[in-house]
Amino acid sequence: MGRRVCSYDRAGYAWSEDGPSPRTAERAAGELHTLLAAAGEAGPYVLVGHSYGGNTVRVFADRRRDLTAGLVLVDVTDETAVTALQISRPLLAVQLTVNQLAARLGPLRLLGDALLPPDATPAARTHTMVVYGDRSMAAARAESWASVDSAAQVRATVRPRAWGDLPAVVIAAGGQPVEVTAHARRLAALSSRGRLVVATTTEHYVQNAQPDLVLDAIHEVIAAHGRG
Helix, strand or coil, X not given: CCCCCCCCXXXXXXXXXXXXXXXXXXXXXXXXXXXXXXXXXXXXXXXXXXCCHHHHHHHHHHHCHHHEEEEXXXXXXXXXXXXXXXXXXXXXXXXXXXXXXHHHHCHXXXXXXXXXXXXXXXXXXXXXXXXXXHXXXXXXXXXXXXXXXXXXXXXXXXXXXCXXXXXXXXXXXCCCCHHHHHHHHHHHCCECCEEEEECCCCCCCXXXXXXXXXXXXXXXXXXXXXXX
């Protein structure tokens, strides 16, 4: 039997409509549920989240455990790094505002690669005016400004064995400080069927550098769910 794979852009990104404020993880999780229901995609779902997207799927799994078949978390944001979030929030807001102006006024279109971050993926570079466009930068700024509240919402989901026996694979990029790997290990331990995988790549976008690693994790979680 075939399985469907669905991906989406959170509210405000790319061609998705803007969403109401504040742009917290809890709101994003609620919008994801609404989207899946409106699309007629019946659960339960294996939820795959990368970076900030991990916040969304972790809150979704906590609120709608009945619709969650398993989790694959790829180098996700650390919800305990509150001080770092508080410090970086205004800096990110300024940076994203500058990026938004560059997209709106034309320098991004003219200069292209010169204005993109060094870790921009080939796909992001190909679609610069969408990925780093005016609306996407506004959405990113709104999410970063709500990041402290989002982190608190995610922390509230963390309890011993919070995921029960939910199949879960937590993937961390390699070469990171020991505390980053320790955080990923603690996440995996939230499930009796959780597992930590440390990638050989040091790239944050593990799914681009080692796609087979992520695909194997997804297949593993699907198979584990099928075994009950």
